[in-house]
Amino acid sequence: MANKIPNSVIGAVSSVIAAHYYSHSKLNALFMECGAPGDVPEGNCEAKCASWLKHCNEVTGVNAFAVLGRVIQHFMDQEPSEYRPEIEAGQRRIREALSRNQLSYQVNGHVTLAGASPATKTLADFLRAGDFASIEAEFARAVSQLDQDPHAAITAASSIIEALCKTYIEIFSLEMPNKQTVVPLWRSVQTHLGLNLDPTLENDQKRILQGLASIVDGIGAYRTHIGSAHGRGVLPPAIQVSEARLAVNASHTLVIFIMERWHGA
Numbered sequence: 373m374a375n376k377i378p379n380s381v382i383g384a385v386s387s388v389i390a391a392h393y394y395s396h397s398k399l400n401a402l403f404m405e406c407g408a409p410g411d412v413p414e415g416n417c418e419a420k421c422a423s424w425l426k427h428c429n430e431v432t433g434v435n436a437f438a439v440l441g442r443v444i445q446h447f448m449d450q451e452p453s454e455y456r457p458e459i460e461a462g463q464r465r466i467r468e469a470l471s472r473n474q475l476s477y478q479v480n481g482h483v484t485l486a487g488a489s490p491a492t493k494t495l496a497d498f499l500r501a502g503d504f505a506s507i508e509a510e511f512a513r514a515v516s517q518l519d520q521d522p523h524a525a526i527t528a529a530s531s532i533i534e535a536l537c538k539t540y541i542e543i544f545s546l547e548m549p550n551k552q553t554v555v556p557l558w559r560s561v562q563t564h565l566g567l568n569l570d571p572t573l574e575n576d577q578k579r580i581l582q583g584l585a586s587i588v589d590g591i592g593a594y595r596t597h598i599g600s601a602h603g604r605g606v607l608p609p610a611i612q613v614s615e616a617r618l619a620v621n622a623s624h625t626l627v628i629f630i631m632e633r634w635h636g637a
Contacts, residue, residue, distance in 0.1 A: 376429040377436050384469035385444060386421035388462035392447055396420070406442035409434050437483045445481030479535045480552075484513070484528055495532065499539045502635035504628070507532070511624045515617070522616030529623035530554050530595040533588065536627050537561045540634060554592040558585065565633050584629070587622045594619055 393399050400412050403424050409431045413423035425443075428436040448463055470477055476484055478495050498506040514528040537557035541548050546564055549556035562581060594611075 375436065377425055377440055378469075378473045378475075381440070381466075381469045381473055381475070382422050382425045384465050385440065386418050386425065388465055389443065389447060390417035390421050391458070392462060393417070402443060403439075407434070407439050408443075441477070441481040441483045444477065448477050449479055449481075478531055480531055480538070482527070482531045484524075484531075495535045496539045499536050499631070500543065502631060504631065507627060507631065511620065511627075514620050514623075518613050518616055518620065522611050522613050525616050526591070526594050526611075526619050529620040530591050532627055533558065533591065533623055536630055540564075540630065554595070555589055558588040561630065565630070584626050587626060591619050591623055 389402075390399070393402065394417060396417060399417055399420060403412075403421075408424045408428055410424075410427050413420045413427070415423060421443075425436070425440065428434050428439045444466060447459070448466065450459065453459060467477060470483065478484055495510065497503075498510070510532055511529070514525045514532070517525040517528065534552070534554050534557055537554070537560065538548070538552065540546075540561050541557070544564060546560050549560055562585060565581070
């Protein structure tokens with residue numbers, strides 16, 4: 373993925389986000405909280421958004437796509453309402469702009485490569501429906517990034533675990549942890565999964581689940597330290613492709629296990 377936000381995406385996002393928040397103070401707080409660099413740009417709300425996103429492209433060491441994802445996260449992750457049709461229209465406009473540039477928005481504020489065709493469903497939709505084929509495709513996309521960008525592959529794999537856990541928690545009305553990162557999310561899901569009632573197997577399964585918990589902890593730490601989600605600086609910590617592949621494959625195993633448990637496959 374190119375490291376600069378395309379102008380057509382900047383135009384769509386600026387128009388939609390400016391209209392949604394319609395407040396200089398809210399936009400200033402939003403962009404600063406999301407890591408946008410520099411002083412507050414001049415101009416009206418839409419011009420301000422466009423200038424700030426363009427500045428993200430220009431500043432060395434700033435992950436422009438990470439900032440973009442955080443800026444649009446709240447707007448994109450909210451459920452459309454019949455009382456506010458402009459939300460669904462705005463979400464569709466942003467997705468279409470991303471798709472035209474072979475990009476896709478995924479839940480929890482991640483902008484990723486989307487391939488040649490537009491994304492018609494969100495990751496949460498695939499998870500709710502038990503759409504194993506589409507989840508396999510998401511992991512295949514992460515694997516395809518390994519050689520070129522192992523940091524982004526780890527971020528993608530961690531994001532899929534986070535999306536799965538958040539969706540699971542919402543579907544089963546579990547308590548959402550205050551800190552919505554991969555480890556506390558997994559802990560909430562783990563306690564709800566249930567184990568085989570046969571006491572002969574229960575201890576064995578507990579060991580496996582404890583191992584999975586360690587995997588989640590490791591992947592979350594990887595993402596924090598070397599993934600692409602929080603910006604990488606000029607020289608990100610080095611990682612071997614084999615190490616990144618291990619993290620992605622471990623994520624895949626965990627996600628498929630939870631989905632099979634959830635959907636009774």
